[in-house]
Amino acid sequence: MPTGAFAWLVRGMVWMAGVGLLVLLIVSGITTPLDNGLYDLHARFWHYTPKDDVVIVAIDPKSLDAIGRFPWPRSVYAQLIDRLTADGVRGIGMDVTMSTPSDDPHNDTLVAAAIHRNGKVVLPVFAEAVNLGGPLQEALPVTAIASSVAALGQVDVAKDADERVRGAYLKAGLGSPYWPSLALALIQLARGSPITDLPGLHDPANDDASPYLWMRNNYVLLRYAGPSGTFGRVSASDVIDGNVPAALLKNRWVLIGATSEGLGDILQTPDSPMPGVEYQANVLESLERGWLVTPFDFLAQFLLAAAMLALPLLLYGLPGIGRGLWLLLASVLLVLAVCVVLLRSHYFWWPPMACLTVMMVEFAAWRLLTLRRR
Incomplete structure (x- = not known):
């Protein structure tokens, strides 16, 4: 040179x-x-050991054998929530859709009453097109149930172009990102106030959003605790039957969701295929410990x-x-x-x-x- x-x-x-x-x-x-x-x-190579603050109540093959084919009557969730309430859980996040009325309205009444008795239940919100090619609409729980929940949280999954899930959006919503994620809603519920200093990458397009677009914000990458099965799981049927010691659930966050592969809620992460409910557990644990990237x-x-x-x-x-x-x-x-x-x-x-x-x-x-x- x-x-x-x-x-x-x-x-x-x-x-x-x-x-x-x-x-x-x-x-x-x-x-x-x-x-x-x-x-x-x-x-x-960046795994960690969860602190046992988060427990997954799994809709697994054992529960399906004991209770019956999915979807379950909502009276089953009423029993499950009442059992968790008696065990003194910190809060319940349900990765289970309740956006359409039950065939038996009494079942909706039962689960709404159980949710109200607990007082710390978060249910999911997501966007869907009612008609093929039509505008998106927010799928909220039915009115009888939504009026009883402590909070609602979006369960949008941040898939990359290769279909792998490396991160999460802490905020999302139709027209503007006003719904907290399921994990964020649980933590804000426990704290009693919104978290204003959220981490994550901001989307500048949110300043000029269409009311018909699903908008996302506060994108973060996850530090996964490990491959599928890293978080503690108990079978939903065991909880309902009283076979899970209360000490395993007391003062812990509980996430209810499907882990059976046949139910289709499996995501591809950098480590391994993982049930959506365990993905939510990773978001919750990382958010609580300040380990979101x-x-x-x-x-x-x-x-x-x-x-x-x-x-x-x-x-x-x-x-x-x-x-x-x-x-x-x-x-x-x-x-x-x-x-x-x-x-x-x-x-x-x-x-x-x-x-x-x-x-x-x-x-x-x-x-x-x-x-x-x-």
Whole structure:
């Protein structure tokens, strides 16, 4: 490389060309699959042990054999909620839809009364199109039940383009993101007030939202506790029959949902297929412990990556590093180290692959030019 002032001019031109390519890569999302793969790889080695604050009451094969085929009469949920109330649970999140009236209205009355007696039950909200191709509508619990719940929480699942679920939206709603997630609703219910300083990536489109669009906000990446089965589970039929010691449930959050594969509520996570109710358990545990990861927005990604692109240009020719593969290796390792430190120490996710791609392209182009001059 040229020396003196001209050398720094060349380095500046190389850096500006790299920055231009960097913008194209970030905006196009070409390197997103590589970033997702890196996050998945890291997630598999970043597990933790849950604190036993969250217990899953599973609609599992044992319960289906004991109670009958799904969906169950709502009188079954009334019995289940009353048993959990007697056991002194902290709160109940139901990942079970109750948006249509029962064939027997008395069953709706029974479950509404059980929900009212407990006083700490959160039911789900989601968006659906009533007619094929028609506008979205919010599916709320039927009026008789909705009037008895302590809170409602959206159960939107944040699937990426590859159908894997790496994160969650803490807020979502039709027209504007006003519904808290199921996990957030439970925690706010326990605290007695809304949480205003939520983590997560904000969607700027929310300022100009259509009333017919399902809007999402506060996107966070999850630090999964582990593969499916990491959280404690008890069978719903065992709870109803009184076969679960009250000590296992007292002062704990309980999430009720399907774990049987035949019921179709299975999500693909970075670790393994996982029931939707255990996905909600991961959101709840991470939110309570402050372990939700906030992805960098475009500006933060760009500024950090642009700064990191200057590294090989500044390190070029230094003793012990040189001008070849050692320079590239040192730069790549430093970029990856910054990514890991931000993730593990500060719970920020900086996708590094666009930066690394530009570094490698610049290195390859420089080597090619050097070889042609010889």
